[in-house]
Structure formats: C-alpha cells, structure tokens
Amino acid sequence: MIYIIDHNDSFTFNVVHQFSKFDEVICDNYDRVNNDILEKASSIVLSPGPGNPKNYPKSSKIYKKYKGKKRIIGICLGFQQILYNEGAKIVEQKNIYHGFQSEIRVTNNSKIFDNNSVFKVGRYHSLKLKEPFNKSNFNITMRCKITNVAMAFENNLDKIYGFQFHPESFLTLNGNFLIKKILSA
Amino acid sequence: MNNINKLHKLHNSNQPYIIYKSNNGFKLYSDFSKKIILKSKNDVENFLNFKSNKKRTKKTDLFIGFFGYELLNNLIDIKLPKQNSLNFYKGIFYKPESVISINNLNYSNSYKKLNKNFKININNKTYTKIFDRFKKRIRAGDTYQIKICTKYKSKSKVDPLDFFSRLSEFNLAPEAFMIRDKDFSIVSCSPENLINKKGEQISTKPIAGTVKKIDKMNKSKALKYFKKNIKENKEHNMIVDMERNDLSKICVPLSVKVSKEKIIEEYRDLFHYVSLIKGKIKKSVNNLQIIKAMMPGGSVIGCPKINTLKLLNNQEEENRNIYTGSFGYIKFNGDMRFNIIIRSILNFKNISQVAVASGVVIDSNANREFNENYIKAKALIDLY
Numbered sequence: 001m002i003y004i005i006d007h008n009d010s011f012t013f014n015v016v017h018q019f020s021k022f023d024e025v026i027c028d029n030y031d032r033v034n035n036d037i038l039e040k041a042s043s044i045v046l047s048p049g050p051g052n053p054k055n056y057p058k059s060s061k062i063y064k065k066y067k068g069k070k071r072i073i074g075i076c077l078g079f080q081q082i083l084y085n086e087g088a089k090i091v092e093q094k095n096i097y098h099g100f101q102s103e104i105r106v107t108n109n110s111k112i113f114d115n116n117s118v119f120k121v122g123r124y125h126s127l128k129l130k131e132p133f134n135k136s137n138f139n140i141t142m143r144c145k146i147t148n149v150a151m152a153f154e155n156n157l158d159k160i161y162g163f164q165f166h167p168e169s170f171l172t173l174n175g176n177f178l179i180k181k182i183l184s185a
Numbered sequence: 186m187n188n189i190n191k192l193h194k195l196h197n198s199n200q201p202y203i204i205y206k207s208n209n210g211f212k213l214y215s216d217f218s219k220k221i222i223l224k225s226k227n228d229v230e231n232f233l234n235f236k237s238n239k240k241r242t243k244k245t246d247l248f249i250g251f252f253g254y255e256l257l258n259n260l261i262d263i264k265l266p267k268q269n270s271l272n273f274y275k276g277i278f279y280k281p282e283s284v285i286s287i288n289n290l291n292y293s294n295s296y297k298k299l300n301k302n303f304k305i306n307i308n309n310k311t312y313t314k315i316f317d318r319f320k321k322r323i324r325a326g327d328t329y330q331i332k333i334c335t336k337y338k339s340k341s342k343v344d345p346l347d348f349f350s351r352l353s354e355f356n357l358a359p360e361a362f363m364i365r366d367k368d369f370s371i372v373s374c375s376p377e378n379l380i381n382k383k384g385e386q387i388s389t390k391p392i393a394g395t396v397k398k399i400d401k402m403n404k405s406k407a408l409k410y411f412k413k414n415i416k417e418n419k420e421h422n423m424i425v426d427m428e429r430n431d432l433s434k435i436c437v438p439l440s441v442k443v444s445k446e447k448i449i450e451e452y453r454d455l456f457h458y459v460s461l462i463k464g465k466i467k468k469s470v471n472n473l474q475i476i477k478a479m480m481p482g483g484s485v486i487g488c489p490k491i492n493t494l495k496l497l498n499n500q501e502e503e504n505r506n507i508y509t510g511s512f513g514y515i516k517f518n519g520d521m522r523f524n525i526i527i528r529s530i531l532n533f534k535n536i537s538q539v540a541v542a543s544g545v546v547i548d549s550n551a552n553r554e555f556n557e558n559y560i561k562a563k564a565l566i567d568l569y
Contacts, residue, residue, distance in 0.1 A: 008489065008491045008492060009430075009489045010426075010427040010430050010431070010483065010488050010489035010490045010491075011426055011427070011430050011489070012430065013430045013431070013433035013434045014426060014429050014430045014433055016433060016438075017429075017433040017438055017439060017441060020438035020439060021438075021439060025438075049489070050326060050327050050328060050329075050489050050492040051325070051326055051327050051492070052325070052326060077326075092324050092325065092326075096323065096324065096547040098323075098329040098330065098419055098423060098546060098547060099329070099330075099418070099419035099420065099421070099422035099423035099426070099546075100415075100419055100422075101422070122422065122426070124329055124423070124426075125326065126323060126324055126325060126326035126329075126547075127325075127326050166426070169422075169426050170422075170425055170426060170429065170443050170446075171422055171426075
C-alpha cells in the first residue's frame, strides 16, 4: 500500500490516480496523518503543494522517522521537502515555471533511467534546489535541458526518490513509466 | 397560450421564474412550489441529502437555483473574513411545477437609457498594489495563479428580461441564465460549464483564454494565436491539471481523461480556449461530495485552490455574492448541471453589480489585466 501525504495541493489527486495504477493508495492531508496507515505503508509519497518545505514540519518529521525504513518519494514540494531535510537550501528562482512543459535530460548518475534520455515533463515550481548540493548517497539524476536546474534525485541505498516536475501532469508524456520504474527499483 | 406568451405573461406578473440556456433554445422554469433559502453549510448538507431515484425523470423533477461564493467556501471549511456586503442571499433553490421550452426570447422593452454611472471598487493604482503583492506570493510558491476580482456598481432599476434578451442576442452563451424573483434578479451570459453529470458520467469544461473576434480572426487563427501564446497556454495547462485533480477526488481511479485538449469554441463575438475533462463517478460518492470537490470552480479562482482562496479572501473587502458561485439544477434522479457564475449582473435593492476577474500568473502585466477586467465588465455595462 502506498500512503500519499497531501500538502493541500490542487494536483495531489492526480498523483493518487497515477499511483493507483500500481498499488492500493491511501491519501490523507498532512495535518491528519494516520499513524497506523503510515506504519503499514510500503511506500510514502510526499505530495506537491504551495509554499516552502519549512512550512511543513509535520512532513519533515515523517520523512526523518521513515528514512531508510520505507521507500519515500517526493514530488515537487515533496522533492524539496526531502532535500531540505538533507541540509539543502531551497531558494526562489529567476525563471518560474508554472504549467510549463519542458525537456529534461537524465544525467550519468541515474541507476534507473538511461543516461542522456530525454523526457517531456510538466512543471509547477517557484522554488528550486540551490547548488552545489552534496550529500552522500543522494545523486541528482535529471536536469532541465535549458537551465540545468535539478529535476530529479535518487538515493538507491535508502530507496528515496524525488521529482521536481510533476509526473502526474497531463503535460508529462511518460509519467506512468517514470513512476513504475521508481516503484520497482 | 403559446410558450412565448406564457413568458411574457409571467414577466408582467410578479411571479418568480428562471430561464436557462438549453441545447436548442431556452427552458423556462416557473410555478415554484418550494423555495429553499440556504444560509449555511448545514443548510446545503441538508438540502443535498435527498436520495436520488432513477425513476423520477419528469421535466419538473428537479431543484434549480444557485450557490453563492461564500457558501461554496464554507462548504469546504473556508471562512470569509468580515467583508462589506449587500446581505444578498447566499443560495436559493426552487422546485418548479412548470418547465417549458422557448426558442427565442423575442422580447423588447420600450428601451430607455439607464443610469450608466458605474463605480469601480478598486482603481488602477490599488489594483497594481494587490497585483504586485500577489506576484510576490507566486515567486514564493504560495500560489501559481490567482484571479483578482474587481466590481462595478450602479444605482439602477433594470428590466431583467429586456437585458437578458438583448444579451442573448449578441452573446448567446451556452450557460446563460436569468432569475427573476420578487426582490432581486440575475442576468448572466456565463459561457462555462462546471459540472455535467448524467448517470455515473461526469464532465467539466474549463475555459482559460478568450480572444475577441476582430476582422480577420477565424477559428484556425484563434487556435494559432493561443498555441503561440506561452502565457495563455501555461494558464490553461494549470487549470486542466487542477480540474483533472478535482474530478479524480470523486472518480474511479484511471477513469479521468482529458477528452478534448485545448480546442477553440466559437461564439458570436469571441473565441474561447477550452478543454473537456471526463470521468466516471465512484459508486460510493454522492452529490454533496461532487459539489465539494468541484466548487468553487477552479478556473475563476486560481491554483492551488485552497491556498489561493485564502489569499483572495484576505484581500477582498467586498463580498463576491453570486460571482464565481454556481447556478444550475439537480434532478431527482441524481443528474446535475452547474455552471460558473461569471459575466453576470446582480440586481438587488436597486443596485446593479457586475464583477469580473482576470488572472495573475508570473508573467502577467498589471495594466493589461486591469484593462481586461474593464473590457469584460464593459460588455455588460453597455447594456445600460
């Protein structure tokens, strides 16, 4: 079972719909997380959402508690949430992408996706990861083809994955494939 | 008595009636046996808590009316701060005992110019201030798109049927409606359908993007214009993903599909950039849950919905009343049709009120949006 933690976003149920393709999904608001379900879940997904990771201490707590124990996947805000808890700085960016389809490229750090393959994805983010960011076992595995901004990371040791873009958006052409790969990695 | 005469007779009486655009003309709803005034979340929950019965399919087996903006906020547990208000009804539904079709309205009043002295509630300078504040919130990621509402008000006594028939003549919008009751009237040429539910099928048809029909503009040029315009596309994409999301709350997993993606719909004076999203409703979901998932309609609020509503409400000093609420009907067999109340005039206590909004995204320009609001309002104000 996959437990999706919603950060009051207007895209979370697209994530629920997408993950339902692969497993049973339960979704609750970050303010009303059920500990029993959390314990039982095989994977935890931190949803997209408005604002900054530091606004969601409850989700940070969940991340820290289950890091290394369960598969954890972060999408957009969730991606930032995980990195923020690993010491990264999340900052405003000059060019903001909301509702924008852009091309991203897989870097040679990925153990899941083919090096240099390109995906068309939908983006909705004001903030980005400030680089350089170095943390052992966390590798940036996808980047924007034009701006080079970090678009995905993998931590294959602890099975922690994140996408800065939205695999569930109708703007993302191979979203189901991306999710399938990280759920089976 | 033929149907059009019935309309004129009704109009000259003091009986309330409603007109709603249908596929090939209009439907006229009247002889109301019940009028349900909704004041609170609780009232709405009680109102929607009737068991649908598939066998009840008479033309009059329905409630028709509207939910105002405030009620729709309360329904999803968002409270509005204290605002200036006309104390207009938060929501009303009627049970008609007569429903008839009319092909065209064919009504003309001995038309005399009315007071056109409309006052706007926020001027360009204030608008720009609000705009800049919201842009900062977009930079910080608190919202991705937000619609600033401006209001125009004027003292006047209007003949709603005269207004509605003239409005329909030059802008026959698919979700147009009018309500005439004893102490108020609403005249609307809403183009936007929010909920179309038949059996277990549901669809929503958001509009994001409008272009005026000028000399050489045709359907394919309009499409090219939108496809090229990155800002319009981004705004539209956001709404499509948001509406997919709202449907996904109540639909069978994997049944939600974008069935028409970014097409052009042609109206007499303008082109709209439209998508159609469909899904199959889960068996366990009732109409109250559907309304809570879909309303207030995202395309007129911004995205993400909850946070954006809070930002908007804290900003707005005046109650939106009907604006960005929803008008439509719920049939006793469970089917529903609701629009989004935009491009509307509310007449209450001899005051006419027109509200309009346009979106702030990261690359919007305050002046342009302020003027777009004015153009939208002007189409209605020109009726006076």
